[in-house]
Amino acid sequence: MGSKLCIVILNLIMLLILLVENHAIMIEPPSPQPQPGNLPMYGITQGSLNPQECGPRCTVRCSKTAFKKPCMFFCQKCCAKCLCVPPGTYGNKQVCPCYNNWKTKRGGPKCP
Numbered sequence: 001m002g003s004k005l006c007i008v009i010l011n012l013i014m015l016l017i018l019l020v021e022n023h024a025i026m027i028e029p030p031s032p033q034p035q036p037g038n039l040p041m042y043g044i045t046q047g048s049l050n051p052q053e054c055g056p057r058c059t060v061r062c063s064k065t066a067f068k069k070p071c072m073f074f075c076q077k078c079c080a081k082c083l084c085v086p087p088g089t090y091g092n093k094q095v096c097p098c099y100n101n102w103k104t105k106r107g108g109p110k111c112p
Helices: 004-024 051-061 070-082 099-102
Strands: none
Touching: 051 070, 070 099
16 A cells, blocks of 8 residues: 555656646746847848838938938938948948948948
């Protein structure tokens, strides 16, 4: 009788352990899905913008220049082709190679 009781208790303990492990796996919260607006590189990496998002990004990019009209023209042209705008008002072009490598006929940078 004692050995049968020991086997029953051992089986109950194993069953309890399995239930706890399965429950722990099942109650893990799902990882949140990233939203486009929350990603740090959204709009910065090539192809990550939608064409309608170029205007606001270029407005920020050209906000500190004295030549806003040509800056906006070329920024929007570059954004339409590359679908990205580097962060900030100057520099940082390395994060968007298309934007960085598009050159004028003279070899100068086309994108502000």
